[in-house]
Amino acid sequence: MERKGLLSVIVPIHKVEPYLRRCIDSIRNQTYRNLQIILVDDGSPDDCGAICDEYTKVDDRIIAVHQENEGLSGARNNGLLFAKGEYIAFVDSDDWLHPQMYETLIRLIEDHRLDMARCSVIGSDGQSEDPILPRDKHTANRLITGMDVFELYFTEFLCKVVWNAVYRRDIVMGIISPERCHSQDNYVSGRYLYRSKRMMITDKCLYYYYKNPTSTTHGGHKRFLDICICTEKLRDDLIREEHMDNTVYIERLNKKLAREFxxxxxxxxxxxxxxSIARSQKKFIDQHLDFFRRIRFDFLLRKKKIQID
Known part of the structure; x- marks a missing residue:
């Protein structure tokens, strides 16, 4: 009989009452049945908590965790404390899944001995649907190994989010998502990619990404300072915790940090x-921005009367 490893699916939940049942039902109805579904009610002020408790009574694969509001990252981090699976996945609670998503991705992992498998995505605003496929068509459906996996952090949207994937447990555990920071995927996806040595991205669109205008992850203003914080933390933690000594990638992360600033x-x-900005920060940015952005950056400092201390 074919062994099917347990997959723990972590769903952070906050103020998504109109969409929550759609999300949970799409997980429950997966053709891959060996699931642990962890619903993390992140202090939601609506009826989301009650809905979570309701589902625990009809499906013994579901557990509900209730906590004070800690944000998306806090909910994911706490959900991981309850995860028992040898595989881990994340779902945003206003999104939903194709019924065969997890069966497809776990088959790829087991057939090709992968650390993670990712799928393409359908972006939906409730009216129209748009496929999000690998930027480079040659990336799809092929084995990606070694540092070519981390390379995709810089080039591929489908590798800059955490929810369109299944991961082996050891790729995820021990990595804490930065809390109260809206660009947490910018950090976490980089950590997961760096740890992974074998990955595939299928061109099958199996994850439905809802472009919810009220969501902190899908809508609203882009918080550029948060991206700076997460990029700097990614660089520093890869050097300190993963012992990254590749000067090329350190330099690329420095350039990314300068661009984000x-x-x-x-x-x-x-x-x-x-x-104001510190003189040392200005020097760092000048060293790592390209020529035209550096000229525009100096212009912005003057225009906005930002002092250099």
């Missing part, structure tokens, strides 16, 4: 009023 300064966002 440029976008932060360029953005007109009343939540952040940057009055």
């Amino acid at each position: 440029f976008h932060f300064v360029r953005a007109d966002d009343d939540r952040y009023r940057l009055r």
Whole structure:
């Protein structure tokens, strides 16, 4: 008889009452049946908590975890404490899955001895649906190994999120998602990719990504400062915890950090009023921005009267 390893699916939940049943039902109805479904009610003020408890009574694969509001990352981190599976997956609670998503991805993992398997995505605003496929068509449906896996962090949207994948347990465990930071996937996906040495991305669109205008992850203003924080933390933790010594990738992360700070300064966002930057920060940015962005960056500093201390 074919062995089917347990898959733990972690679902952070906050203020998604209109969409929650659709999400949970799409997980329950997976053709891959050996699931542990962890519903993390992140202090939701609506009826999400009651819905979670309701589902525990009709499906013994489901557990409900209730906590004070800690944000998406806090919910994911706490959900991992309950995960028993040899495989791990995440689902955002306003999204939903194709019935064969997990069967397809776990078959890829087991057939090709992968650390993770990813699928393509359907983006939906409730009116229209748009496929999100690998940017490079040659990336799809082939084995990706070694540092070519981490390379996709810089080039492939489908590798910059965590919810369109199944991971082996050891890829995920021990990595804490930055809490209260809206760009947590920017950090976590990089950590998972760096740990992974064998990966595949199928061109089958199996995850439905709802572009919810009220969601902190799908809608609203892009928080560029959070992206800066997560990029810097990714670089530092890869060096300290994963012992990354590849100077090429360190330099690429430095360039990414400089670009993200440029976008932060360029953005007109009343939540952040940057009055000054340290001279050492200015030097770092000048070293790692390309020529044209560096010129524009200096112009923005003058235009916005940002002092260099």
